[in-house]
Structures are given as C-alpha cells and as structure tokens.
Amino acid sequence: MTTASRVPQPYQGGGGANLADILERVLDKGIIIAGDIRINLLDIELVTIKLRLIVASVDKAKEMGIDWWEDDPSLSSGARRKELARENAELRRRLDELEEPRTQGGTG
Incomplete structure (x- = not known):
C-alpha cells in the first residue's frame, strides 16, 4: 500500500514556468524594488543613497503615469x-x- 508524499519535488527544467513566462508576468504586472542606504559616522549622516527600481512593460509604466x-x-x-x-x-x-x-x- 502506498501513500501520497507531501515532500516537494526537486526543480526540474521541463516543468513549471520558464524564464519567458516569468518575465511576461513581471512586465505585465510590474515590480518595484525600493531601498535606502545610509552611511553614518558617530550619529552624523554622511551619505544617503535612495535606490528605486521599477521593472514593467512600457504600457504598464504609462498606466502608472511613468x-x-x-x-x-x-x-x-x-x-x-x-x-x-x-x-x-x-x-x-x-x-x-x-x-x-x-x-x-x-x-x-
């Protein structure tokens, strides 16, 4: 008698979404990555770098007003x-x- 295993299967290249599918989804929906880098010395802020990255299709970006x-x-x-x-x-x-x-x- 066998029972169904709940252990995840290792990634196999043939199944699942490929890179083109993932890229299509990201471009269709858009993705925003934001972060700040601050360098302080003795509680004195020396440098602040603000990073903003938006990955989206041109149409999606225009929808967002970009x-x-x-x-x-x-x-x-x-x-x-x-x-x-x-x-x-x-x-x-x-x-x-x-x-x-x-x-x-x-x-x-």
Whole structure:
C-alpha cells in the first residue's frame, strides 16, 4: 500500500514556468524594488543613497503615469527634435537681439 508524499519535488527544467513566462508576468504586472542606504559616522549622516527600481512593460509604466523617457532627448528622437527646435528658436531670438541695434541705429 502506498501513500501520497507531501515532500516537494526537486526543480526540474521541463516543468513549471520558464524564464519567458516569468518575465511576461513581471512586465505585465510590474515590480518595484525600493531601498535606502545610509552611511553614518558617530550619529552624523554622511551619505544617503535612495535606490528605486521599477521593472514593467512600457504600457504598464504609462498606466502608472511613468513616461519620462518620452521627454528625454537622449532616449527619444521626438524629444530630441523638440529640444533642437527650442534651442534653434532661442539662438534666433538672441541673434535678432544682437542685430537689432544695427538696424535701428542707421548711419548716424
């Protein structure tokens, strides 16, 4: 007569969730890891480092209101074009200010 064993089976590569399934779940739901590191010397705080890590899909991040990469010129071509257009407009304004005394002063 045999009885069912309640001892967990060792991990076998063929069964269970694979890495792609786990990654899909994490990206779908999102995961946040947060922590602070503080270095004190004689009750005097010398350094504080705040670490925040969010792992999520782009769609999930946008749902959470996180979209900073869209405005970062080093990460977004659209943001880069906006930054260049803004810089170009500023340079044109400054050039117009520099040329303005010449056109108003005449030959006088």
